[in-house]
Amino acid sequence: MTPAAPEARTLQGAVRGIRHSTPGGTGEAYLGIPFAEPPVGDLRFAAPAAPRPWAGVRDASAYGPTPLRHDFADTTLIPEPPVPGDATLNVNVFTPAADPGSRLPVWVWIHGGGYTTGSPASPWFDGAAFARDGVVTVTLSYRLGFDGFGWIDGAPQNRAVRDWLAALEWIRANIGFFGGDPDRVTIAGQSAGGGAVLTLLGMPSAQHLFHQVWCSSPALGDIAVDRARAIGARLAEHLGVAPDREGFATVDPEVIVDAQERATQEPDAKGLAVARGLLRDGVGLGPVVDGDLIPRPTLESLRTGVGADKPLVIGANDDEFTMITMGSKILRFVPARLALRALGASRRVASGYLKGNRAVRKRGAGRLVGRYVTDHTFRAGVARVADARAIAAGSTDAPTARTWLYRLSWVSPTHGIALHCLDVPFLFDVLDAPRVSAIAGDAPPRALADSIHGAAVEFMRDGEPGWAATSNGRRGAARVFDVGSSSPDVVSDAYASVIALG
Incomplete structure (x- = not known):
């Protein structure tokens, strides 16, 4: 029955x-x-x-x-x-x-x-x-x-x-x-x-x-109000309506969806200019620091102690966006320093980044540029959040919660890197779900799911994920999720390679 x-x-x-x-x-x-x-x-x-x-x-x-x-x-x-x-x-x-x-x-x-x-x-x-x-x-x-x-x-x-x-x-x-x-x-x-x-x-x-x-x-996100207004005005101009609620309400939602990507880019930007703009400004649509609901940028808010009483686990994958550049034939012939400068890195930042990423540099400009985009977009943000939380903890007498760092370093057998989204099926322990094999291979390691999913369960159940919290921001301890590696599970200074990015 x-x-x-x-x-x-x-x-x-x-x-x-x-x-x-x-x-x-x-x-x-x-x-x-x-x-x-x-x-x-x-x-x-x-x-x-x-x-x-x-x-x-x-x-x-x-x-x-x-x-x-x-x-x-x-x-x-x-x-x-x-x-x-x-x-x-x-x-x-x-x-x-x-x-x-x-x-x-x-x-x-x-x-x-x-x-x-x-x-x-x-x-x-x-x-x-x-x-x-x-x-x-x-x-x-x-x-x-x-x-x-x-x-x-x-x-x-x-x-x-x-x-x-x-x-x-x-x-x-x-x-x-x-x-x-x-x-x-x-x-x-x-x-x-x-x-x-x-x-x-x-x-x-x-x-x-x-x-x-x-x-x-x-x-x-942390989009500035001026940028948000400019994007709204460009979209309204493209659609031929006023940039207000009444104007946009006259436009079919599907038309707005089709037009919004163009509005988030600077006029006439092409090629590397688009990439530089994305690295400089981030996404075009996302939470706006409006001074009301979101009163200040997130990192500034965290540094002042907002959310300091909330335990936080934060991390990223080693090569989130490297798949975009690692197969580039053009980058094979571009010196790594020149490639970073073309993406908007100053001489000081390019020199410091190359010094801190020698092992990746040896794999070619495609791998290095991919790691740079990954670090600029994701991993440097992890480090900055850890630093902001450490500043807040050191500047208040109120109780503060701990911060745990991690890195996913396990290399996908189908892509050859620890790419974007690779962690998700292990976090949810859905290794048999559709399309997991495309990103994690035909035999995703059960041990990795046990580690990542298990850490999340332990964090929710016991208030900590199973490894030492960082005591000094980005330079503290971090769990490295990997399988079959001779490297230790917990390392110090796991985000040292992004120091040049601030």
């Missing part, structure tokens, strides 16, 4: 989920639960509105709609299935069992995708393995691209950030119904999702909504 579908209640009404099992674990899943009203009609470009109650039992057996974006589902490293529909502000809950008395730790995942793409419905974000290990997992949806982050006069700014806050408020109010403990919430994310959790860590208004942070390969 087939067991009845599980049910749980929320403050808005009851939901019916599914019995959920994978090779990694078992439990229950409740999918597509709204944490806000659909952001359409009068609610387009508005702050998220609280979801209305419903009568009866709502079906929660399938993923809810995902925000409009370019569909790169067949080309991204992580499978990111789009789901059509308007009710895009929703959460997915995976739990061992919806027992309100369980009070289990909660893992809240914010997906990446450069703030313009991605999907919470990815099979790589399946929470079955966490449920197996006594953790409730929540994946959340948020508005992407210009809809979520673009500057629009007359509209609330940082609408996607407000989506994150609304989802976390929903979790705090409802997760107990699914067996979770609202006082043991760890927010986590990778790439733009890693940037998202750092943004939240540095926001005074978000501090009551979570208790720990796991941050993988963070890509911070």
Whole structure:
């Protein structure tokens, strides 16, 4: 006899989920639960509105709609299935069992995708393995691209950030119904999702909504207001509308999605100029330092002690973006120093970086440039966050939490490097999920999943991931995740190679 579908209640009404099992674990899943009203009609470009109650039992057996974006589902490293529909502000809950008395730790995942793409419905974000290990997992949806982050006069700014806050408020109010403990919430994310959790860590208004942070390969937004305004004005000019809420409301959402990438680039920028602009300014759409919801840049906020009471695990992969350059035929004939200078590095920075990365330099300019882009975009940010947290800890008498650093150095057998997104299937322990073999080979090492996933579970359960915290910022101890290496698991000064980048 087939067991009845599980049910749980929320403050808005009851939901019916599914019995959920994978090779990694078992439990229950409740999918597509709204944490806000659909952001359409009068609610387009508005702050998220609280979801209305419903009568009866709502079906929660399938993923809810995902925000409009370019569909790169067949080309991204992580499978990111789009789901059509308007009710895009929703959460997915995976739990061992919806027992309100369980009070289990909660893992809240914010997906990446450069703030313009991605999907919470990815099979790589399946929470079955966490449920197996006594953790409730929540994946959340948020508005992407210009809809979520673009500057629009007359509209609330940082609408996607407000989506994150609304989802976390929903979790705090409802997760107990699914067996979770609202006082043991760890927010986590990778790439733009890693940037998202750092943004939240540095926001005074978000501090009551979570208790720990796991941050993988963070890509911070921290867009300046002037730049955000300029991008909004360029997009409006391209579309032939006023750069305000009324003007953009006349444009079909798909048209905005198609045009937004052009608006984020400097006019007439081509080739290396585009690359230099990305390295100099970062992403074009993302959280904006608006002086209101986000009062100051994240690193500045962390240095002043915001979020200092929240334990943090943070790290990156050794060669996140090297796959873009390692096969370049042109770079074979370009001196490494000249290549770095062409990407905007000063003479001092180029010299210091070459000195600190001799081993990578020996592998050719393609590998070196890829490591430079990786370090500039991800690994230097990890080091700066660690330093900011150390400064905050040394400048206050209030209790401060610890920071743990890590590096993923395991080399993908299909790409030959520790590339972007490689850590995700090991973190979620979904080694049998679709397309994992494309990035991790046909036999992803079980030991690596045990190490990375196990560290996350230990962090949520016991408050520490299993290795020594850093005591002096970037120069402190860091866990190196690898398999079959003769190097020690924990090393000091693991981020020394990025010192030249500040």
